[in-house]
Amino acid sequence: MSNRTADASTPTFSLEWPRAYGGCAGRAEFKREPADFVVEEQLGFEPEGEGEHLFLQIEKQGHNTEWLARQLAKWCEVHPRDVSFSGLKDRQAITTQWFGVQLPGRPDPDLSAFEEPGLRILQARRHPRKLRRGVHRGNRFRIRLRRFEGDADALVAQLQRIAEEGYPNYFGEQRFGFAGGNLGEALRLFRGEIRVRDRARRSIYLSAARSWLFNQLLAERVEAGCWNRYREGDLPGFFGNQSLVRADRVDEDILAKFEQRELCPTGPLWGRGELSTGDGVAEQERQLAARHPDLCSGLEAAGMKQERRRLVARAAGLSWNFEGDELLLSFELESGGYATALLRELVDTE
Incomplete structure (x- = not known):
């Protein structure tokens, strides 16, 4: 694969998206030490105790998931494809x-x-x-933000709203690589400027393109104030599972579930196939594709299929506590949710 840098024909992909609750309440240091970011994977089921697959629960610090998978393959004297995991975990953290x-x-x-x-x-x-991949129920987070500077009362008010209403389910910036580099590589791949034989690397580029398009659509709805509200033509999704409600079957009972926060709108993970939304929602999603034809057509040509992702993320069991100028957070997210997307609603950590 070529390592040349992107030329002037490669667009700049913005990684700035609007916040839902009025912007950051201040600044803080994040991940100054590995113990400031503790992640515990919640498998959601118990291994049965017999079978040909050995499940290992491992606590790691200073190592990324893929490296550890390769080490396990060497240790067990198996091919790397015989080692699997459900989700990627941060290296600069204590993760289980x-x-x-x-x-x-x-x-x-x-x-x-x-x-x-x-x-x-x-x-x-x-x-x-x-x-x-993705079979685990979710992840439990314990986060320490250090040297907070800002409006503590405003931050607590934001946390209270997030606990009650959720927050925009953006993909985290880590999805896009350093300075969004994975997006530029995805575009070069789609244009035929590079060939990527490594399946894992190719998957990273495809996921980056899909995730960025989703974030763009979610950002439009955040700006319009309808990211967590039903719009005519929405394809609602239930929390806690992957079930969807067809746009033409939304009735008073479904709308009541919206009000009870059992359902929320979904957005497209782009690929082949027809959009399942209706009315103005489908038109907004088609306009997104029209603005980014290289990404959308590239994903379709790569064989990706239309899927949906909830626009709202919920932080179950969200709790917080101040210790001087340090803020301690604890919460659980469903599989696919990003803790960094929650943090960006609260503080600037750059």
């Missing part, structure tokens, strides 16, 4: 997550022999099925 190693007809390896600084195996259990 599950890995799966396929070991058909083989005994468990000696767990005591797997020694690496910054790693600790917490559990090991067998399971009959592979651990697949």
Whole structure:
């Protein structure tokens, strides 16, 4: 793959999107130490205790998920494709997550022999099925923001609204690479300027393009004040699962569920196929595609299919506490939610 930099024909992709609750209440330091960002993956089911897949719950610090998967493959003497995980976790943090190693007809390896600084195996259990991407229920976060400067009363008011109403379900900036570089590479891929044989790298570029388009649509609705409200033609999605309500089946009962915050609007993850929304919502989504034809046509040509993502994220069990000029946050997000998208509603951490 070529490493040349993007030329003048490559557009600049903005990673600035509007906030829902009036902008940041101040500034703070984030992730000064790994212990300031603690993430615990919530698997959502118990491994059954038998089967050809060995599930390992591992606490890590200073290592990224993909590196650890490769180390597990070497340790267990299997091909890297036989090691799986549900979600990627930050390197600059203390994170706990599950890995799966396929070991058909083989005994468990000696767990005591797997020694690496910054790693600790917490559990090991067998399971009959592979651990697949995105299967975990969610992630529990404990965050410490240091040296807060700003309006503490305004910040608490924002936290109270987020606890009650949720926050815009933006994809986090880490999705787009340093300075949005993954987006430029995606565009070059779609234009045929580069070839990417590595499947993981190609997937990163496709995901970046899809995520940016979604964020653009969500930003329009945040600006219009309807990111968390029903619009005629919306395709509503339930919290807690992937179920959708067809746009032509929205009735008074469905609207009542909106008011009870059991449902929220969804936005497009671009790909092949017809939009399922109706009326003005579908038109807004078609206009988005018309403004970014290279990205949308590239995703379609790559074989991506139309999917939906909720416009609203909920922080379950959100709690907060000040210790001097430090703010401690605790909450749980469903799989696919970004803690950084919540933080950007509150403080500037740059």
